[in-house]
Amino acid sequence: MPETVNLSLDEARALSLAALEAHGANRANAAAVTDIMIRAEQDRCASHGLFRLQGYCASLRSGKVNGAASPKLRDIAPGVLRVDGDGGFAPLALDTGLPALAERARQQGIAALGLVDIYHFAALWPEVETLAEAGLSGLAFTQASPMVAPAGGTKPFFGTNPMAFSWPRPGKDPYVFDQASAAMARGDVMIHARDGKKVPIGTGIDPDGNPTEDPNAVLAGAQLPFGGYKGSNIAMMVELLAGGLIGSVFSYEAGRLDNKDGGPPIGGEIVIAMDPARFGDAERWADHCEALFAEATAMDGVRLPGQRRRKARLETPETGIELARSLYDTVTELANG
Known part of the structure; x- marks a missing residue:
């Protein structure tokens, strides 16, 4: 096993901020990106935590990503909002759009948010979990550069094309899953x-x-793809929703545009929010769904997704986080400019 280094969440946050600002991000963008990575570290989701910092900094250093991006929110249809990410990382664009999306979903029952001209390099669960904590159900989809062969193929074509879903549970932790189609x-x-x-x-x-x-x-x-043609079909669906529907790029197009600096490719994301209280079962939906969860978890070996992350979230403020020594050295070097 590689040697590890223990850091507090505050120490990890300070290193991330220093590294991102040293490589060209302003404070608003650095703080939004850092928050996403530290949320992953707190939940012990190592693949989307500080492991990603080197890629973020590489894209700032190469000039591919606008470290001073100022995302702009547009209202383009009664149930559709759009954020132009100004060539920046996705977290600040999400911070710009999610509050308006939640409010629109409460007004109408359902609403969608398209994010374009962004660079998404994080997990998807933070955006849908944010919606669930506001009492809404959420769906999120994004593509990437070619990494995954379609069913029957042998060459990269799709991104890992993840999807996330959340369901609010009044008085309890929401139901949340986030998974790749790979x-x-x-x-x-x-x-x-x-x-x-x-x-x-x-x-x-x-x-x-x-x-x-x-x-x-x-x-x-x-x-x-997972499950052969089934995962391949889902990957294609994600391409259409996060690329074709909102006017962003497909994974193969993103791959051709990318400078291969090790950071994320340009892309798009679509987030859909739904208010369960506005679909005709306002009095009963929560109790009815809790009965479903109870029936499932009554079986031996069955648990709801996200429970491990939630448990870790309570522990890491006290225990800190463990980084591989090689990753710690990289993060420290980046923070020192």
Whole structure:
């Protein structure tokens, strides 16, 4: 196992802010990106925490991403909002759009937010969890550059094309899941490669199209969708929703535009919010859904997604977070400019 370093959340936050500002982000953008990474670290979601900092800084350093981006919110239809991200990272654009999306969903029952000209490099659960904590159900979708071969193919075409869903549970932690349409998240493949661990067969193929347990071969070849054609269909759906529908790029287009600096490609995201109290079952929906959760979890071995993250969230303010020594050294070097 690699040597680790323990950091408090405040120490991790300070290092991230220093690194992002040293590489060209203003305080507003640095704070929004840092908040997303520290939320992941607090939940022990290592693949979307400070592990991503090097990519964020690389894209600032190369000039691909606008570190002083000022996202602009537009109202383009009764149920549709749009944020122009001004070529910046997604977190500040989400901070700009989510409050308005929540308010519109409360007014109308359902609303959608399209985010364009952004660089998304984080988990999707923070945006849908934010909506659930406001009493709304949320859906989020985003694409990336080509990493995943479609069913029957051997070359990267889709991004990992994740999706997230949340459901509010009054008085309880919301139901939240966040998953890639790939068999394994890209960051997890990269962490396996860093730590010298094998990946399960089905994760991906090598450059010659052969199944492999070597994460480095997968990174050089292509990842695979989960469930074969089923995951491939979902990846295509994400392309259409987060690219075609909102006027953003598809993954293959993002890959052609990208400068390959190690950071995120340009892309889009769509977030949909729904108010369960506005769909005709205002008095009963919450209790009815709690009965569903209770029925499922009464079976041995069944748990709801997100419980591990929520438990970690309560623990890490006291225990701190563990970073691999190599990652700590990288983060410290970035913070020192």
